Amino acid sequence: MNFSFIKKIYIFFQALIRSGSDTEDPGYRLGVGILLMNQDGKIFVGKRIKKKYSEWQMPQGGVDFDGGVPEPFAQAAWRELWEEVGVKNQCKMVACTQRAYHYDFPYFNLWKLRFKGQKQVWYGFLFSGSDEEINLKITRHPEFESWKWIEKKELMTSCAFFKRSLYAKVFEELWPTMMKALCSK
Incomplete structure (x- = not known):
């Protein structure tokens, strides 16, 4: 029996149970995205574990629902930052999109x-720690197998095609605030 497949199914259904949709547009899963920038102005990206299409992406995740009530978006962003990157105290939240952005899943998945698709509010964080503090295996079920810091332009050419327009909108809204916060340090 393939236990890794059963484990993946179990993890998926646990996430599905905790997920909820936008009441205004129930076809989209509510979530958050994270633009994590280091002191050199580079962006944190990761590659998903064992995905054949695993392009580089910024951290993101669903908003947990407890009794039908969605977790506050900022709280979800901090939680996802911890779960996917393993950092918290080394970061400062400096920006948030004024609206949620969405993307559609381009192919079949569970x-x-x-x-x-997903509808996400995006948060900008400045990272002041060292690379050694990043820990992709902080949780029992890590989501990224590798990571790196890259320039914005490189991300736009190396991310999944269906996230390019989403990332462009996020950068348009958050980038000026992120750069201002970085320069004021």
Whole structure:
């Protein structure tokens, strides 16, 4: 029996149970995205574990629902930062999008059984720690197998095609605030 497949199914259904949709647009799973920038103005990106299409991406995740009530977006962003990157105290939240952005899943996956895509509020964080403090295996079920710091332009050419327009909108809104915060340090 393939226990890694069973483990993946179990993890998926645990996440599905904790997930919820936007009441205004129930076809989209509510979530958050994280633009994490280091002191050199480079962006944190990771590669998903064992995905054949694993392009570089910024951290993101769903908003947890407890009794039908969504977790506050900022709280979800801090939680996802910890779960996916393993950092918290080394970061400062400096920006947030004024609206949620969405993208559609371009191909079939298990999420598509319930949602057509994700709708996310994005947060900008400045990282002041050292690279050695980043820990992708902080949780029992890590999401990234590798990571690096890259320039914005490189991210736009190395991310999944279906996230490019989303990332462009996020950068348009958050980049000026992120650069101002970085320069004021």
